[in-house]
């Protein structure tokens with residue numbers, strides 16, 4: 001049996017509860033749209049829903065189910081919606097949106113009669129009328145139903161969610177550093193020709209997928225920080241994380257995402273066959289050395305084929321190892337004798353690998369490009385080197401000011417980018433955590449949203465003037481992101 005961290009179950013409880021509530025409540029809403037209040041089917045649906053609500057109340061106390069943008073939160077924990085449950089959640093979201101209701105709170109155990117009144121109240125208002133939420137709220141007060149409250153649909157308040165997601169961030173951080181440890185272990189076992197624990201790798205990548213689905217900002221932030229010293233291990237983990245986050249955005253199903261993560265994690269495994277001196281050589285490689293270096297995709301493929309433990313995962317891993325230096329137009333290396341389209345995994349990993357290889361300092365490339373420049377290069381080569389659709393999604397994901405970027409604002413304040421806007425038009429207006437200087441060091445200030453405008457003038461309140469080098473300010477960006 002795979003070992004399970006005891007805290008993990010606890011962290012997943014809100015998701016289980018939230019999901020169960022949404023499913024039962026949506027069923028009830030749908031039923032109420034068809035049957036009248038006293039129909040026997042409604043009695044049954046009410047009974048089921050009351051049981052769910054009250055058992056959550058008994059184990060958890062009061063709870064709030066909140067919808068913000070397309071995300072669902074159970075007491076501020078984001079619910080990961082599985083593909084199976086997605087249609088139900090969508091129905092729930094649409095019904096709530098029509099009524100301008102953004103949250104439903106249960107303060108104490110609820111009676112069947114009150115729940116019945118509430119559900120039929122929800123069905124009464126007209127669609128898309130702004131006062132719907134108020135109507136429901138007033139009616140609940142008027143009818144003296146104190147166990148249920150509704151809140152108006154509103155825009156995302158990130159700070160609230162940030163405060164409540166400390167545990168989640170800690171978990172993401174753990175997944176990141178455990179993955180680095182794992183890559184080290186695997187490289188060592190290959191060097192010593194020992195077997196290694198494949199199940200551990202699979203499990204870790206499943207954890208990484210869960211963490212990315214829940215909130216990818218911490219993991220992407222960690223991947224974007226450039227001051228680590230052990231390039232090769234970090235590079236492997238970063239490629240896995242970029243690949244998972246990218247894969248999720250282009251709609252790769254969850255169960256395949258962890259395979260994609262594995263393929264990303266071990267894409268450069270062939271480098272274990274390249275002499276160490278060459279990997280750490282300063283300056284340009286000779287043509288002979290270059291051809292040795294370019295053998296790593298084939299070496300990696302051979303290694304993977306030899307490892308029987310990988311089982312059916314092998315084919316996926318090979319896509320990452322063999323194809324990651326092949327370009328979209330099938331040039332690049334290894335040279336192909338027979339032209340065959342590059343796999344989806346291969347195309348995703350190529351993009352992730354290219355970006356991470358250029359963005360960080362390392363021996364061959366002591367001065368890293370700023371990400372803005374790399375994304376420009378990628379856009380230019382899109383359609384030739386890279387799959388254009390994937391590049392587009394990747395650029396939106398990274399943003400021109402990636403998470404963790406230290407920036408100077410036109411108000412002369414310094415800040416660190418903590419969240420990128422989903423709206424591509426606002427790619428240069430992320431959320432930024434301001435820094436202030438006190439007691440000899442920089443400290444976390446408040447989070448500002450650069451898309452905010454001044455009410456009177458209509459101008460943006462704050463804008464980014466330029467990016468700054470955190471080393472010059474002796475800043476450990478990671479501390480501010482966590």
Ligand SMILES: [Fe+2]
Pocket residue numbers: 267268296324325
């Ligand atoms: Fe490579």
Ligand SMILES: [Fe+2]
Pocket residue numbers: 235239267268353357
């Ligand atoms: Fe690589």
